[in-house]
Amino acid sequence: MKNPLIVLLSDFGESDIYSGVVKGVISSICSNAHIVDLTHNILPQNIKQAAFLLKNTLQYFAPETIFVCIVDPGVGSERKSIILKTSDKYFVGPDNGLLSYIISDKGCEIYELSNSDYFLNDVSYTFHGRDVFSPAAAHLANGTDIQKFGKQIKLKDIVTIPPPLFQKEALHTWLGEVIYYDSFGNIITSLDAKEIGASFENIQDDKIITEGWRFEIAEHIIKGLKKTYSCAKAGELLAYIGSFGYIEIALRNGNAAQTLNIKSGDKIRAIKFN
Amino acid sequence: MKNPLIVLLSDFGESDIYSGVVKGVISSICSNAHIVDLTHNILPQNIKQAAFLLKNTLQYFAPETIFVCIVDPGVGSERKSIILKTSDKYFVGPDNGLLSYIISDKGCEIYELSNSDYFLNDVSYTFHGRDVFSPAAAHLANGTDIQKFGKQIKLKDIVTIPPPLFQKEALHTWLGEVIYYDSFGNIITSLDAKEIGASFENIQDDKIITEGWRFEIAEHIIKGLKKTYSCAKAGELLAYIGSFGYIEIALRNGNAAQTLNIKSGDKIRAIKFN
Amino acid sequence: MKNPLIVLLSDFGESDIYSGVVKGVISSICSNAHIVDLTHNILPQNIKQAAFLLKNTLQYFAPETIFVCIVDPGVGSERKSIILKTSDKYFVGPDNGLLSYIISDKGCEIYELSNSDYFLNDVSYTFHGRDVFSPAAAHLANGTDIQKFGKQIKLKDIVTIPPPLFQKEALHTWLGEVIYYDSFGNIITSLDAKEIGASFENIQDDKIITEGWRFEIAEHIIKGLKKTYSCAKAGELLAYIGSFGYIEIALRNGNAAQTLNIKSGDKIRAIKFN
Structure with missing residues (x-):
């Protein structure tokens, strides 16, 4: 080469x-x-x-x-x-x-x-x-x-491992898992944004929030899907579409993984209600 | 290319x-x-x-x-x-x-x-x-x-940000700020050594200390400007000219930024008195 | 070039x-x-x-x-x-x-x-x-x-520093020192496995443990030399031959250096008793 x-x-x-x-x-x-x-x-x-x-x-x-x-x-x-x-x-x-x-x-x-x-x-x-x-x-x-x-x-x-958990539980409900968290404590999940129909395509406003979503993780409920990190207030948990196309959970100006006491394999549920 | x-x-x-x-x-x-x-x-x-x-x-x-x-x-x-x-x-x-x-x-x-x-x-x-x-x-x-x-x-x-703080306050007094601290806790400031006339040029003795300087930072006073880190005693705060030409503050065998509880933007004053 | x-x-x-x-x-x-x-x-x-x-x-x-x-x-x-x-x-x-x-x-x-x-x-x-x-x-x-x-x-x-401590104290006893520990807390010592006759060559079983060794470090005694990390139980200290040919000490699923409160220069003794 x-x-x-x-x-x-x-x-x-x-x-x-x-x-x-x-x-x-x-x-x-x-x-x-x-x-x-x-x-x-x-x-x-x-x-x-x-x-x-x-x-x-x-x-x-x-x-x-x-x-x-x-x-x-x-x-x-x-x-x-x-x-x-x-x-x-x-x-x-x-x-x-x-x-x-x-x-x-x-x-x-x-x-x-x-x-x-x-x-x-x-x-x-x-x-x-x-x-x-x-x-x-x-x-x-x-x-x-x-x-x-x-x-x-x-x-x-060859040896295989189970794929990341990603199940459609009901018409508008999906179950996924935490794959890992990055050095800022942002939580990367197995919820594939395209597969669950989450998208901001053709939306130019950078302050946009899609209200019709709910995410459940570690006994916390996160309402809405935000386009960018900056849509959340300081100290607020947010769900957004990460740069690799999966739903991620962050805590603005904080460490979500530590605050929620998350580990690899923990479950996350996405519910679309409109 | x-x-x-x-x-x-x-x-x-x-x-x-x-x-x-x-x-x-x-x-x-x-x-x-x-x-x-x-x-x-x-x-x-x-x-x-x-x-x-x-x-x-x-x-x-x-x-x-x-x-x-x-x-x-x-x-x-x-x-x-x-x-x-x-x-x-x-x-x-x-x-x-x-x-x-x-x-x-x-x-x-x-x-x-x-x-x-x-x-x-x-x-x-x-x-x-x-x-x-x-x-x-x-x-x-x-x-x-x-x-x-x-x-x-x-x-x-294009968008600009304010330059690092660097003011001549009086004939022999300059005001600067903390830009950041490195992984050892050494504090890098905006005080440009050449501009304030601090220099060890043509001085061969590696134990040399220039007595005629005082630095004030976070309610601490640091006397003298040292040629190298090794001029200070263990546990002593020192001011020296960093490798990029700015005044830096270190704590020999310690972490200056933590000890002084320093953050980006904190003020530092240099006074030349001879 | x-x-x-x-x-x-x-x-x-x-x-x-x-x-x-x-x-x-x-x-x-x-x-x-x-x-x-x-x-x-x-x-x-x-x-x-x-x-x-x-x-x-x-x-x-x-x-x-x-x-x-x-x-x-x-x-x-x-x-x-x-x-x-x-x-x-x-x-x-x-x-x-x-x-x-x-x-x-x-x-x-x-x-x-x-x-x-x-x-x-x-x-x-x-x-x-x-x-x-x-x-x-x-x-x-x-x-x-x-x-x-x-x-x-x-x-x-040119300036030299003393070689790492490595002495034969008796027919089957060697004294070495801790050189450093890695980011997992595994302790790298100066005990050269070849020189002290520690080897798993021609042994195919990957669960093998060589019983005839004892290692003394920081008032702890570690019995046996293990072929791989996975031979030890969770929470167990083990000695093994590291990838650079020296005896290393680890704590399975833990940090050996922290647990033993080890620092560079601490002594380690290897005793072969069969």
């Missing part, structure tokens, strides 16, 4: 050397790779959050991008390492469900990552991100054929 | 995916761009801090560098997006004062960023950094003429 | 603009440099931690990599700046011991960094990382001969 882009997604946290070392490994094999941190702040071992963010951000990356995904509580066990190819991108990581949200029938292929020719010489029990996934990604970027990494696996044979 | 450099300045914080997604957008349009994080830790919505840091760091970047500036509390409202060209660099961001400190009469041009040919296909109400500023910056890096992004705006017509 | 790689190691912390400015300086001199953050989270002024991490991670970087090392409590004093060349890599930083762990007799050369032709025009008293080390690294990447930066220094003439 001419200007290969390798993207890192992990739960390393920001404060350690792990992501720096991974970049060293990649650069030492593919010296012209551009390396981008998608995030290293997946909540520790939260495979579902990682899978959700991966699915919802990959559209912003160019074709041929290679993602190295390291949320790997089973490292050192018998879980497989895999390379997944969609119609236009590559993903390297553990076979633990992290990559299961991006599988589709259209042009998707999966290979076991088992050929140690493409690993570092010494493979540790604790850091396959460095010793297995990163060198494989760099070799892919160098043009190594995906079939050389190991035998092909059927789509149905 | 041959090795285009795009620099990011935002209040995203470090812990989320927003900066990673912005890099994806840029790379997908301009695959050979080098992308550098100036900082993502502007205090939330603190336009003044962002404007101050931008002005004081841009000299360290090469000609033709493109800055993407995302401190954007008015996103989704009617505030304009703009591209500003100085004699040798480019700046993309909201028209909210963030870019107002770098305007000068010498070769400065401003264009509205309104041509949606250079936006992502779907523009959200909440994340113009991703959907508008980043793609525009990448197209600039690809060589798109600045006049194609929208109509030219007169310098006097 | 064709795709020069410059690696940054510092105690800046993540939240400020210092690393961004350093990247600006490097890019403005060597526009095709790839710049990687190894870490900016060295504990403030902890030269020993920086030296240890540098020594244990440089193997993951390609030949010709240039490391810029900025843990520099003596900046502004008379401490020298140096460039160190090993058989295949370059290191720029202060002469304060930071680079002393990587010196060897094989092809190692050291030069004083004193030729101000390779500095920024204005050199501050407080930020040689920006004004001296970074421009020198970028000039090196551009191919400037190392001898042009200043006069050669004998290996024995």
Whole structure:
């Protein structure tokens, strides 16, 4: 590839050397790779959050991008390492469900990552991100054929995790869940705005509020859907459509996740009443 | 451009995916761009801090560098997006004062960023950094003429914010303000060391202290100006000339901002008495 | 160099603009440099931690990599700046011991960094990382001969710091120390697993525990050496071989460093009893 882009997604946290070392490994094999941190702040071992963010951000990356995904509580066990190819991108990581949200029938292929020719010489029990996934990604970027990494696996044979909760409970009621909260305490949910018919399209007024919605979360009721954060008063809880197309809950000038004592997996209900 | 450099300045914080997604957008349009994080830790919505840091760091970047500036509390409202060209660099961001400190009469041009040919296909109400500023910056890096992004705006017509407080109160007295404090609690002020005549030039002794200064901040008095941090005793407050040429206040082996309970905008007075 | 790689190691912390400015300086001199953050989270002024991490991670970087090392409590004093060349890599930083762990007799050369032709025009008293080390690294990447930066220094003439504590106390007993703890509170020690004969090589069972070890740290006794983190029960302290080959102490689902009230330099003893 001419200007290969390798993207890192992990739960390393920001404060350690792990992501720096991974970049060293990649650069030492593919010296012209551009390396981008998608995030290293997946909540520790939260495979579902990682899978959700991966699915919802990959559209912003160019074709041929290679993602190295390291949320790997089973490292050192018998879980497989895999390379997944969609119609236009590559993903390297553990076979633990992290990559299961991006599988589709259209042009998707999966290979076991088992050929140690493409690993570092010494493979540790604790850091396959460095010793297995990163060198494989760099070799892919160098043009190594995906079939050389190991035998092909059927789509149905990889480990999957349940999709984010998203159910239509009644004609105008949907049930979703909290996926995670960001560093400002804004709560990202699985309620897909398009699917529930929430939209501000063709509405120019930036102070607009759609009154006909109610959201129930952690024994709180939030009335209305606001177009922007600035529609809410200081200290007020608000629901809005986040930048990835899902309903988010925030507390203006505050931390919604802390105030509501929210954790991943908590339920949220959306009710449309006009 | 041959090795285009795009620099990011935002209040995203470090812990989320927003900066990673912005890099994806840029790379997908301009695959050979080098992308550098100036900082993502502007205090939330603190336009003044962002404007101050931008002005004081841009000299360290090469000609033709493109800055993407995302401190954007008015996103989704009617505030304009703009591209500003100085004699040798480019700046993309909201028209909210963030870019107002770098305007000068010498070769400065401003264009509205309104041509949606250079936006992502779907523009959200909440994340113009991703959907508008980043793609525009990448197209600039690809060589798109600045006049194609929208109509030219007169310098006097963009939104400005007040300059940092810096007044000569008397022959030897200056009044300034706290711009922000860094992660160690060191307090960065608007007191320009050169302007107030504070200097250690031609002084080789690294233990030197200039006695003839007094600084008043938050009901504390700090005597003397020290050449380096190591001139102070443990637990002692000190004033020194920071690496960007402004007076800074630190607490040796401690956190000055917390100890003095300082916030952005607090006043500081410098008095020279010999 | 064709795709020069410059690696940054510092105690800046993540939240400020210092690393961004350093990247600006490097890019403005060597526009095709790839710049990687190894870490900016060295504990403030902890030269020993920086030296240890540098020594244990440089193997993951390609030949010709240039490391810029900025843990520099003596900046502004008379401490020298140096460039160190090993058989295949370059290191720029202060002469304060930071680079002393990587010196060897094989092809190692050291030069004083004193030729101000390779500095920024204005050199501050407080930020040689920006004004001296970074421009020198970028000039090196551009191919400037190392001898042009200043006069050669004998290996024995640079400042050294004591090596990490690692003593054989008895036939089966070793004494080491805590180097640092990571953001999860995992404690990284100086006990070299290979040197003390701790190994899981040729052991396929991922639930394996080697019973014949005892570790004493901060009045706690940890029995056994576990192959992976997942061998321990929730709330249990465990010893394991970390990904850089040293004994590490963790608390499953907790923060070992906080719970044990550990700090850098605390002692740890390993006893093998079968």
